[in-house]
Amino acid sequence: MTTTDSVEPSAATARLLVTTLVAQGVRDVVLAPGSRSAPFAYAAHEAEQAGWWRLHVRLDERGAGFFALGLARATGQPVPVITTSGTAVANLHPAVLEAAHAGVPLVVVSADRPHEWRGTGANQTTDQVRLFSSAVRFDADIPAGVPAGRGLAQIVTRALAAARGVRSAHPGPVQLNVSFADPLTPAHAWQPGPRPEVHEVVSPLSSPSAAPISPGPRTVVVAGDGAGPAARSLAEQGRWPVLAEPTSGARAGECAIGPYRLLLDVPELAARVQRVIVTGRPTLSRPVSALLARTDVEVVVVSPGGLWPDVAGSAERVLPAVRAAGLPSAADEEWLALWKRAGTAVEAALDEHVSGRPLEGLGVAREIWRAGGAEALMIGSSNPIRDLDLAATPGESAPARVLANRGLAGIDGTIATATGLAQGFASPVRAYLGDLTFLHDASSLMRGRLEAESDLQVVVLDDSGGGIFATLEHGEAGRAAHFARLFGTPQDVDMAALAGAYGVRYTRVANSGELRAALAAPLRGRSLVHIPVDGSALRESRRELEAASRAAVRASL
Structure with missing residues (x-):
């Protein structure tokens, strides 16, 4: 399967780590390109050629981290994300924090310069050891030239057990920081052979009695x-x-x-x-x-x-x-x-509120909840998730699996996560975001020319800024003078041109009928549904809804 005799030490280490990951059930790996991580890149690619796993290459490390997070959430398995040294590793920090608080088995595999270079002023060299502090469940610093044997394999075993939470019931991210010395390119290609059988080394703890x-x-x-x-x-x-x-x-x-x-x-x-x-x-x-x-x-x-x-x-x-x-x-x-009874009364008040107004967040959320055609629904933070929380009427079953980055509830990486979900489920995914969440991660719409296409529809409610702040104390009338600049932060972006630059189909929606038609279209490839709305009266609209709901509840009691 893997022979380390007369193989360059860096290549031998990378091949053993890949073999151990695959033997313990890892089936997807994400790579952000770099030179110091080249031994991993070659080994990961050769393992993919042998049918061991799927390799996904992403240009930006921040997006790669969230893409891997989406893959892990879809598959339920640990997903390694490989980076080169330096700032590349630090760019994974947002995804690591989200994984830590959401309990997602993200495996950071950070390539590093030889440890003796640290603190010498060497190029692209910093202290990457325990970079993520308490956010990771396990971390290991593997020196360059460490023998590629059972001791190294055991480190991977412990990392995956910690990522899965099999001994702690507390899954989450881990880091393997692996130093590589030259040469970074193998002299000969690796022929991995048949995929290793999955071997469960660490058994999970027994389920607790209820x-x-x-x-x-x-x-x-x-x-x-x-x-x-x-x-x-x-x-x-x-x-x-x-x-x-x-x-x-x-x-x-x-x-x-x-x-x-x-x-x-x-x-x-x-x-x-x-x-x-x-x-x-x-x-x-x-x-x-x-x-x-x-x-x-x-x-x-x-x-x-x-x-x-x-x-x-x-x-x-x-x-x-x-x-x-x-x-x-x-x-x-x-x-x-x-x-x-009270819930039914409020749903009637919601219906009346939505039907009597131009298209806005609650109406969009209701249409998205009712729409089919997607395996999963990825919801952005701020108003979209809260609108769905109000507008989604429960049925006998949910129309799709609903996911969001609620670990730390940030707006970063949402499109990348949704793309990872689409690749992990191997089925269409719909994402519903606000305009700022979309713009924060718009570069994740980019697809490498040699990478697989994703069936992903991104629906953007564009209220020209951070609408959620208008519903909070920051949106009070006495603070209006500085609200737009400090909290609303409206942007002027040509959404159609942006979509076109990334090769994404674009549809602009102006009313409920057009929205229903856009949601009913087949989800093939990447598409953007853009819904400009007037958010200037959002605060007053929600106050009216709250008053109508209170009256409806009291009448039902």
């Missing part, structure tokens, strides 16, 4: 990002309302309450909550944060391992898994019915 949650208190289940279908099952077992974020994987079924944020704004309903079971990581709404901070509510956090979400320090119990104990009572059924 702790019983007794009936009695008026309970809601909060399903944050990544909660998964278990949150829906728990709610249906207990007959409890589930307040599920779009990326929870639990926003479906008869217990899911769509516009829950607006319901929590009504004290007459929210004050009746006696217990909250938190699953996943809630990140979207201040009403949920206020609920979890209340001193008169019992908070139970379900977290399988690692850190658990408890910003207010209110958790009375933190459990790895739970189940509803006993049979639901008539009081439980009445409690669920109360929330469902």
Whole structure:
């Protein structure tokens, strides 16, 4: 399989690392080109030629990191991203931080200069060791010329086990910093042979038993990002309302309450909550944060391992898994019915609000939620994810898998992540972004001439700046003089020309009918759907919706 005799040390190290990665189930690798990482580039390419894995080459390291993150989220497997030395490694930091907080198995493989060059003024040489500090679950500094044997393979084994969280239930990014000395090019090509059989070296810990949650208190289940279908099952077992974020994987079924944020704004309903079971990581709404901070509510956090979400320090119990104990009572059924009536009333208010206005965020989000044709829906931070949280009416099942970079909720790398999702799922993906999120990562629309095409539709709500700030305290009338420059930051960009420069199909949308037609078109290749809207009255519009929703909830009680 791999013979290291009379092979240059750098080539032997790279080949062994590639072999070990493949033997432990890695099937995708991302490469950002560079000279110091050349031994990895040759080995990764030759392994691809042998059918061992797929190699994806990306020009920009920041985009490469988020692309790898998207691949890892789609496949559920660790994905290495290979860079050269110097600033190339630092450009991965945003993706590493997102992976750390979202629990994604991203594997940084950073090529380095020989360690004796550090601190000497050598070109493109810096201290890359532990560059990512506490963000990584494991890191190793591998010197140039280390023997390519079992000891080196064991380092890779430990890195992948940490990335998967098999011993900690706390997956996340890892770093392998590998120094290479000259020569960086192998004298002879590598013939990898048949792909190694997958060998599970480290077995995962056994699943914890589920702790019983007794009936009695008026309970809601909060399903944050990544909660998964278990949150829906728990709610249906207990007959409890589930307040599920779009990326929870639990926003479906008869217990899911769509516009829950607006319901929590009504004290007459929210004050009746006696217990909250938190699953996943809630990140979207201040009403949920206020609920979890209340001193008169019992908070139970379900977290399988690692850190658990408890910003207010209110958790009375933190459990790895739970189940509803006993049979639901008539009081439980009445409690669920109360929330469902209130939710239906607010959805009617939402319908009336959206139908009486020109196209804006809530209407766009509703159309995107209803549209089919995509394996996954990638949602940008700021207003798009919050609009979807209000407008997405739960059904028996979600129309697509909904994902977002909610680890740190940044706007960077969203297009790159969506592209990685499209390659990982090998199916069409739709992304819904604001204009600033789009422009921040527009270069990720670029596709190398020799790289595979992605079926990705990017839908951009263009309200000429950071609309979310208009809904916060920064958008108050007394701060209007400086709002546009400091927070709105409107940009003048010809979106059609930008799309054309990257070889992306462009469609401009002016109304709901045109939007529905654009969403119904086949998702083939890369396309941009551009929706310019007037965001000047957004703050007032949302205040009107909140008032109408409060009235609707009170009438339903």
